[in-house]
Amino acid sequence: MKFFHISDLHIGKQLHHYNLKEDQRYIFNQILEHIEREQPKAILIAGDIYDSAVPSAEAVALFDEFLTELSQIKPEITVLIIAGNHDSGKRLSYASRILNNSRVYIAGLPPMTEEEHIQKVVLEDIHGEINFYLLPFTKPAFVRSFQEEGSLTYQEAIELLLGREEIDTTKRNVILSHQFYVAGGKEPVQSESEMHTVGGLDQIDISVLADFDYAALGHIHRPQKMGRETVRYCGTPLQYSISEASDKKSITMVTFEEKGSTPTIEEIPLKPLHPVRKLEGTLHEILENAKASQREDFVSITLTDDIDPYYPKERLEELYHRILELRIDNARTRKILDFSDAEPEIMHPKEAFLAFFTEMHGREMTKEESLLMDEIILKCQEGAE
Numbered sequence: 001m002k003f004f005h006i007s008d009l010h011i012g013k014q015l016h017h018y019n020l021k022e023d024q025r026y027i028f029n030q031i032l033e034h035i036e037r038e039q040p041k042a043i044l045i046a047g048d049i050y051d052s053a054v055p056s057a058e059a060v061a062l063f064d065e066f067l068t069e070l071s072q073i074k075p076e077i078t079v080l081i082i083a084g085n086h087d088s089g090k091r092l093s094y095a096s097r098i099l100n101n102s103r104v105y106i107a108g109l110p111p112m113t114e115e116e117h118i119q120k121v122v123l124e125d126i127h128g129e130i131n132f133y134l135l136p137f138t139k140p141a142f143v144r145s146f147q148e149e150g151s152l153t154y155q156e157a158i159e160l161l162l163g164r165e166e167i168d169t170t171k172r173n174v175i176l177s178h179q180f181y182v183a184g185g186k187e188p189v190q191s192e193s194e195m196h197t198v199g200g201l202d203q204i205d206i207s208v209l210a211d212f213d214y215a216a217l218g219h220i221h222r223p224q225k226m227g228r229e230t231v232r233y234c235g236t237p238l239q240y241s242i243s244e245a246s247d248k249k250s251i252t253m254v255t256f257e258e259k260g261s262t263p264t265i266e267e268i269p270l271k272p273l274h275p276v277r278k279l280e281g282t283l284h285e286i287l288e289n290a291k292a293s294q295r296e297d298f299v300s301i302t303l304t305d306d307i308d309p310y311y312p313k314e315r316l317e318e319l320y321h322r323i324l325e326l327r328i329d330n331a332r333t334r335k336i337l338d339f340s341d342a343e344p345e346i347m348h349p350k351e352a353f354l355a356f357f358t359e360m361h362g363r364e365m366t367k368e369e370s371l372l373m374d375e376i377i378l379k380c381q382e383g384a385e
């Protein structure tokens with residue numbers, strides 16, 4: 001059986017104030033094309049469907065569009081969805097029982113009462129059944145009702161929930177989970193667009209997943225295996241921060257044969273509409289090397305000119321239409337950073353401007369310029385009164 005593993009769609013997310021709707025639609029269409037080509041039996045979406053617990057109408061419409069198109073191109077596909085830490089489990093599972101009729105299974109919240117269990121979806125192939133366990137993002141507080149006294153760690157909460165299930169290890173078992181997993185104390189490689197608790201309290205060792213032949217993880221935005229090949233974060237479908245500029249995004253495709261055999265795992269590359277790039281150099285170098293083909297890309301530019309260039313943003317904007325940030329890294333900005341802890345000093349406006357002018361131009365003001373500045377400051381002060 002072949003299935004796709006994706007996660008952390010973060011529909012509705014903005015990248016430095018840029019709306020990513022078109023970028024997200026573009027990437028969903030690519031995922032749909034790969035589904036048509038590869039014909040997986042299921043698609044697993046391991047949490048963080050939306051970027052916020054209360055997604056915008058636009059975000060909900062975009063996910064609806066994706067599911068609708070999916071059901072048109074491949075009506076028999078099974079869609080397995082869990083909530084992530086960014087989602088509201090309750091909202092996400094709205095109408096989930098009706099959706100089961102369309103083979104869409106959504107687990108918003110983990111079991112919270114004695115009667116409830118982790119949602120299990122059984123699919124079949126020529127080798128028999130595969131059990132898919134849908135474990136949404138879980139906080140220790142969610143499972144409080146199972147615990148008489150004392151508080152649980154994240155690790156204990158997940159152990160408790162998995163311990164309540166009778167997992168038939170003679171069959172193939174797959175889990176969808178959205179947590180911060182570590183492998184023997186080794187943390188996953190992270191990026192700036194994730195969010196987890198400080199101090200590592202949310203860490204869970206992958207040993208809790210020992211009964212599963214494959215763990216489809218969400219939460220960490222870089223694709224990577226955790227410990228063994230079959231415990232994997234698939235990563236986001238798009239670059240969601242500048243720190244992900246060199247990341248290659250992909251769909252993780254898993255093909256299972258009989259129980260006990262190693263599944264085949266492939267990463268199908270996804271190509272963004274507007275890649276995120278980091279550029280560094282003097283203004284002249286960057287203007288000189290700008291490629292027309294990258295004009296629409298998201299760029300983070302670091303200028304290294306010794307003397308701060310004049311109106312750099314305006315000049316760069318002629319060649320790059322989506323500038324995420326513009327930084328200046330030279331002796332002056334480094335000097336400012338070095339002293340950034342010091343108490344700010346309040347200077348006379350003229351004095352402050354003189355210092356600024358000298359830094360910008362690398363020379364003192366002429367007598368004429370200085371007199372002109374006196375006049376300007378006087379006018380400003382009169383105007384303020």
Ligand SMILES: [Mn+2]
Binds near residue numbers: 219220
């Ligand atoms: Mn996420």
